[in-house]
Amino acid sequence: NAGVTQTPKFQVLKTGQSMTLQCAQDMNHNSMYWYRQDPGMGLRLIYYSASEGTTDKGEVPNGYNVSRLNKREFSLRLESAAPSQTSVYFCASSEPGRGNTIYFGEGSWLTVV
Amino acid sequence: RKEVEQDPGPFNVPEGATVAFNCTYSNSASQSFFWYRQDCRKEPKLLMSVYSSGNEDGRFTAQLNRASQYISLLIRDSKLSDSATYLCVVNLLGGATNKLIFGTGTLLAVQP
Numbered sequence: 001n002a003g004v005t006q007t008p009k010f011q012v013l014k015t016g017q018s019m020t021l022q023c024a025q026d027m028n029h030n031s032m033y034w035y036r037q038d039p040g041m042g043l044r045l046i047y048y049s050a051s052e053g054t055t056d057k058g059e060v061p062n063g064y065n066v067s068r069l070n071k072r073e074f075s076l077r078l079e080s081a082a083p084s085q086t087s088v089y090f091c092a093s094s095e096p097g098r099g100n101t102i103y104f105g106e107g108s109w110l111t112v113v
Numbered sequence: 114r115k116e117v118e119q120d121p122g123p124f125n126v127p128e129g130a131t132v133a134f135n136c137t138y139s140n141s142a143s144q145s146f147f148w149y150r151q152d153c154r155k156e157p158k159l160l161m162s163v164y165s166s167g168n169e170d171g172r173f174t175a176q177l178n179r180a181s182q183y184i185s186l187l188i189r190d191s192k193l194s195d196s197a198t199y200l201c202v203v204n205l206l207g208g209a210t211n212k213l214i215f216g217t218g219t220l221l222a223v224q225p
Contacts, residue, residue: 033213040121042217043157043200090156102213104156
């Protein structure tokens with residue numbers, strides 16, 4: 001059981017380049033999330049999708065777009081990468097409900113130079 | 114003010130010690146609460162949920178005080194393998210969706 005799979009694991013981009021982080025989950029969860037994690041800032045929610053066909057902004061959505069392609073997949077796109085977007089990105093999924101666990105992918109280390 | 118605040122630590126404790134972490138949250142409408150553990154360069158993983166009545170899982174005890182908007186985690190008889198960052202997590206929404214907000218984490222280093 002793969003759980004939450006995200007790709008790529010590592011990426012170096014030049015300022016202004018675009019890229020898409022891919023995420024897929026095989027747990028049939030309705031909700032999916034993208035977080036970024038920076039030293040001293042903790043995990044910050046970029047976007048989330050409560051269910052297939054819906055997306056909502058989190059704390060730090062500027063500079064990002066998302067697509068909930070289907071129930072399994074939730075991608076994060078950087079249209080014009082900036083050095084401030086250097087971070088570790090985590091995709092996650094959960095089944096809605098008060099006590100339900102959120103499961104994370106292994107993370108994507110992105111460096112923008 | 115951050116929505117979820119934790120003491121970043123580090124907490125350096127000897128094996129066998131008891132250590133407590135605290136967390137405060139600002140949104141009184143928060144629905145549910147969790148502690149996650151994150152090892153270095155790994156993804157966060159659920160340690161335990163936090164219930165109003167308090168709950169225990171082996172050496173770990175979590176407590177919630179809704180009136181004070183305060184969550185705690187107590188680790189007894191610390192092991193070397195407990196060394197990690199502990200994240201306090203608050204779910205702002207309930208029902209049809211989750212919106213989880215994470216604290217910045219508290220770093221625990223258990224020394225031999």
